Amino acid sequence: MQNNMIDLKALYTSGESSMTIDEIVNVVLGTKLGYIKGLGYGPKPNTTRATQRRTAELEDSLKKAKQEAARAQNELQNRLNTAETVVESQQSQIQDQQSQIKALNFQLNTIAAHQEEMLKKMQLLVSPSLSRLELRSNGNL
Secondary structure (H helix, E strand, O other), X not given: OHHHHHXXXXXXXXXXXXXXHHHHHHHHHOOOOOOEOOOEOOOOOOOHHHHHHHHHHHHHHHHHHHHHHHHHHHXXXXXXXXXXXXXXXXXXXXXXXXXXXXXXXXXXXXXXXXXXXXXXXXXXXXXXXXXXXXXXXXXXX
């Protein structure tokens, strides 16, 4: 067995053989139970029960993650809906206040115009009276 391995090793290192190390080991030692074709000698794969258990755990974890994501999405949607309602209400209040401001400005302008008109009338009434008073004080009447 050792000679066979040494011969194969010599062929491999000289480049005359295209066999891989794993193939040389298989020729010399033979294949054993637990050998994973394509992966070489290494850890054994999980048993079916362990794989099934891990798959069930992963599926359960995925299901919980999906439920949590759906819960979070619903909560965010509710918050968004509430915020939109508040914004609409505030916009309506702003429009009402703008209308009130326009009405108050109109009333203020109307009052200011009436005051100006009243002041002019008072000045007209007072002007002739002052002229008479001036004449009396000068002794012309």
